[in-house]
Amino acid sequence: MLRVRDGDLDKMGLLFERYNRPLFAFFYHMTHKADASEDLVQNVFYRMLKYKHSFTGEGEFRTWMYHLARNVLNDSVKENRSFNHYDVNDVADRLGGGTLADEGLEKQQEKDFLHKAMSSLSEEHREVLILSRFQDMKYDEIAKVLNINEGTVKVRVHRALGELKRMFFTSEKKIGK
Known part of the structure; x- marks a missing residue:
């Protein structure tokens, strides 16, 4: 990024190749909208x-990038409140199938439940879980991103x-009855 800052804009392509997928995953976990995530x-x-x-x-590039990402997300949420709606079909389309039908269905159900x-x-709980568990950020990095x-x-x-554990065990009790 220092080279981009100093005028070597060709390096932006390298940054895009390296970070577009993790950013997409972050936005997708936050919004559950594939098209919106690509735009973000x-x-x-x-x-x-x-x-x-x-x-x-002075700081790590990834921290600076996720700080920008949070600002982009916050601006988009202010403009468009539809991010809070979960679309099961969108998730199912993006996950693909397994080799065995029963195993694939079970994994799909687990993924649906998780989503x-x-x-x-x-939002604050979802965001820290996405950054720590899906983006593999360390707690000190997350602290810098979230200030x-x-x-x-x-x-x-x-x-x-x-909270996730409580939801899981509550749903298991409901299913078991």
Whole structure:
């Protein structure tokens, strides 16, 4: 990114190749909308170019990128409130099938449940789980992205995981009856 900032715009293609998939996954887990996630990724890379001068190189690039991504997401949510609606068909289309029908169905049901459960979490809980579990970010990195301290990140992750467990066991009891 330092080279892009200094005028070597060809390096932007390398950054796009390296980070477009993780950004798409972040946005998809937050919005559950494939088309919107693709648009949001493009907006992040646009902002990277627009605000390239703000990257100083003092912190990690990924932290700066996810900070931009959160701003893009927040701006989009303000403009379009439909991100909160979960679309099971959209997820099913993107997951593909397994080799055995029963095994594939079971995995699909687990994924559907996970997506529904994640959708019902508060935004702050969903966001820390996505960053820590799906984006493999360390707690100190997440703290920098969210502008909170590392202890708060740990608490949010712990509470979010506890909430997911409660949802899972509650749904198991309902299914078992």
